Every structure is written in structure tokens, then in C-alpha cells.
Amino acid sequence: MIRHSVMVGWADAPVKRYVDDARLQLSVLMHPSGQVLAQHGFQRKLDVQTACALSAAINATAVQLGLLIDGAPFTDLHYAGTLRQLYLAQIPIATGTLVLLSVFDEESSLGIVQLYLDELRSTLATTAPAEQPDSPPALAEDFERELNTNLAALFGRG
Amino acid sequence: MSLVNYATREITCKIVYYGPGRSGKTTNLHYIYGQVPGDRKGQMVSLATQTDRTLFFDFLPIDLGTISGFTTRFQLYTVPGQVYYQTTRKLVLQGADGVVFVADSQARQLEENIESMQDLHANLAEQGVDARTMPLVIQYNKQDLPSEMVTSVVELDEALNFRGVPSFAADALHGPGVFETLRGISEQVLRRLSTGSQGR
Numbered sequence: 001m002i003r004h005s006v007m008v009g010w011a012d013a014p015v016k017r018y019v020d021d022a023r024l025q026l027s028v029l030m031h032p033s034g035q036v037l038a039q040h041g042f043q044r045k046l047d048v049q050t051a052c053a054l055s056a057a058i059n060a061t062a063v064q065l066g067l068l069i070d071g072a073p074f075t076d077l078h079y080a081g082t083l084r085q086l087y088l089a090q091i092p093i094a095t096g097t098l099v100l101l102s103v104f105d106e107e108s109s110l111g112i113v114q115l116y117l118d119e120l121r122s123t124l125a126t127t128a129p130a131e132q133p134d135s136p137p138a139l140a141e142d143f144e145r146e147l148n149t150n151l152a153a154l155f156g157r158g
Numbered sequence: 159m160s161l162v163n164y165a166t167r168e169i170t171c172k173i174v175y176y177g178p179g180r181s182g183k184t185t186n187l188h189y190i191y192g193q194v195p196g197d198r199k200g201q202m203v204s205l206a207t208q209t210d211r212t213l214f215f216d217f218l219p220i221d222l223g224t225i226s227g228f229t230t231r232f233q234l235y236t237v238p239g240q241v242y243y244q245t246t247r248k249l250v251l252q253g254a255d256g257v258v259f260v261a262d263s264q265a266r267q268l269e270e271n272i273e274s275m276q277d278l279h280a281n282l283a284e285q286g287v288d289a290r291t292m293p294l295v296i297q298y299n300k301q302d303l304p305s306e307m308v309t310s311v312v313e314l315d316e317a318l319n320f321r322g323v324p325s326f327a328a329d330a331l332h333g334p335g336v337f338e339t340l341r342g343i344s345e346q347v348l349r350r351l352s353t354g355s356q357g358r
Contacts, residue, residue: 032253046219053217054217057214061214064249137351138160138351140226141352141353143348146223147344148341150222151222151344154220154223
């Protein structure tokens with residue numbers, strides 16, 4: 001199903017509070033297809049997209065691997081590095097399941113992350129819209145001129 | 159699933175380069191990566207095998223600039239073309255806003271092209287997507303090879319382009335056709351955003 005998801009900021013505040021409470025370095029909430037919904041900690045938006053693409057791939061792989069081995073998806077993954085730890089979790093909402101990447105160091109711990117993650121799950125379950133609103137047109141109909149100018153500039157043809 | 163953020167005036171779209179193994183999907187992204195200025199692209203990620211065949215996907219985020227007042231970003235993905243990576247292709251195809259089908263113009267690859275196109279339609283259908291509404295362009299890559307080795311664009315169109323979508327001859331290794339292909343799919347994907355169509 002292809003939809004144009006209109007972001008209304010319902011995820012921003014809960015994720016920000018989760019980052020503060022769990023003392024995280026980075027956190028990104030994303031759609032399983034790799035589209036970012038909310039993030040805190042990344043400086044560069046293009047890096048967020050890469051993190052989402054890779055996290056979505058890990059999540060998709062874990063789901064399939066779990067189904068193969070256990071008959072049920074592996075939903076939460078934990079990597080305990082020496083300096084940084086990573087926790088990848090699924091967050092069910094009314095319209096499907098989201099994926100959350102959390103990165104933390106010695107300022108936090110797995111227990112703290114899981115504690116506040118449960119809180120975030122409860123919050124998002126109530127704040128996430130039950131249905132996607134109808135998408136109004138986002139771009140002006142004469143967008144082609146700007147598209148062509150931007151693409152030409154991007155490829156050094158401007 | 160295009161993401162439109164009215165608060166920050168940002169649009170993000172996912173475009174998947176699909177096609178049989180060794181048709182040149184990764185080569186397209188490499189060429190784009192090489193042409194786009196550093197401040198307009200993210201890191202190109204390739205999850206590949208030791209022999210450089212795509213194992214999971216290649217990924218390249220690019221910043222298209224401002225269109226109708228929206229900062230517009232494209233996430234370019236490739237899928238692994240080899241038949242046995244079916245599960246991976248389905249995962250990468252999930253949530254795609256547009257597809258570039260990269261066909262291998264070599265005459266001996268015609269059957270693989272047709273099978274891959276059928277595979278694309280089957281995977282879209284499995285995800286509940288009507289393939290007729292999915293923005294799609296076809297690139298006939300490797301048209302630079304000697305004419306006796308390649309199938310002509312007209313013949314390839316007859317074999318693959320039953321929807322009559324925009325098609326482009328290309329030599330992805332050296333660049334001809336790569337830009338035109340990206341422009342073609344960009345127009346189609348953004349046109350949907352300009353009409354507000356859901357495309358389900």
C-alpha cells in the first residue's frame with residue numbers, strides 16, 4: 001500500500017522525552033520501510049536516512065530470521081559494544097508497527113532504556129493517529145521547472 | 159510511502175532500482191554518487207557479497223533541493239537481482255514510491271529481464287500495490303555494447319514496456335541515460351504529490 005504520510009509531529013515530543021529520560025545519545029523512530037518519523041541526536045539529515053535504511057534492514061532481517069528459527073519474529077535486538085550499546089525495538093501502533101533505534105553509552109544502561117521504552121510504547125499507542133489523514137496535494141502543479149533546475153544543478157548541468 | 163512534513167516543509171521519497179542480476183542497478187547509484195556534490199548526498203551504503211554482488215541493498219540518500227517550498231530528499235535503493243534473493247527484494251520494495259526497472263540490453267539476457275519484470279509485478283501485488291499505479295520508468299542499460307550483442311530499444315519496449323511508461327537507453331558505467339532516468343522517475347513520483355493521489 002502506497003500512502004503519502006503527512007507528519008503532524010505526534011512522535012516528536014514523546015521521542016524527545018524518551019531520549020532525555022533514558023539518557024540516550026541517539027534515537028530514531030522510523031517506519032519499517034526506512035522512512036524517518038522522528039529523531040534526536042543526529043546532526044545531518046542525510047545521515048539519519050542512512051541510519052534508518054540500515055536499521056530497517058536489520059529489523060526486517062531479524063523478523064525473517066525469527067520466523068525461520070522460532071516461528072515468531074525477533075522483535076527487540078541488543079548490541080552491547082564496549083563504548084556504545086544499541087537497542088532496536090518494535091513499537092506497535094494502531095496502523096502498524098514502527099521501529100525505534102536507540103544508542104547509548106555508560107550514561108545509561110539496558111535496564112533504563114527498556115524501562116523508558118515501555119513508557120514510550122504506551123505513549124505512542126495513544127498519540128499515534130488511528131488512521132492516516134487524506135493527503136492534500138503537497139507540491140504545486142508546476143513543480144517540473146524547479147525539479148529540472150535542481151536536478152541539473154545536482155548533476156553539474158546547471 | 160512519501161513522508162510529507164508540513165511543519166518543517168520536508169518531503170522524503172523512496173525510489174527502488176529493480177532488475178535482473180548484473181543489469182547495472184548498483185552502477186547507476188555509483189554514477190549518481192560520483193556526480194552529486196558532497197553537501198547534497200549522504201554516504202552510499204552497499205551491503206554486498208565478497209564478490210561485489212549486492213546482498214541486501216545499496217542505499218544512497220540525495221538532497222534534491224527545494225521544490226514548491228519543500229526541501230525534497232530521495233532515498234535511492236537497489237535490490238539484489240539474483241533470483242534466490244526474493245525475500246530481500248520484497249523487503250526493500252516495501253514502501254517504495256517509485257521504481258526504476260534497469261534492464262540488461264544484452265540479447266542473451268532478454269529472458270532474465272522478462273522474469274525480473276514479472277517478479278516485480280508479483281511482489282507489488284503481494285504488498286497490495288496495484289502495479290499500474292506505481293510510478294515506473296524503464297532503463298535499457300548497456301546500449302553502448304556492440305549492436306550485434308544488444309537488443310534494440312524498440313524490441314525491448316515490445317518485450318517489457320507493456321504499460322508504455324517512459325523508457326531510457328543508457329550506459330550507466332559512463333553516465334549517458336542515468337540522469338534522464340532519475341529525472342523521469344522523479345517527475346512521476348512528485349507528480350503524485352502534486353495531485354495528492356494515494357495510489358493504492
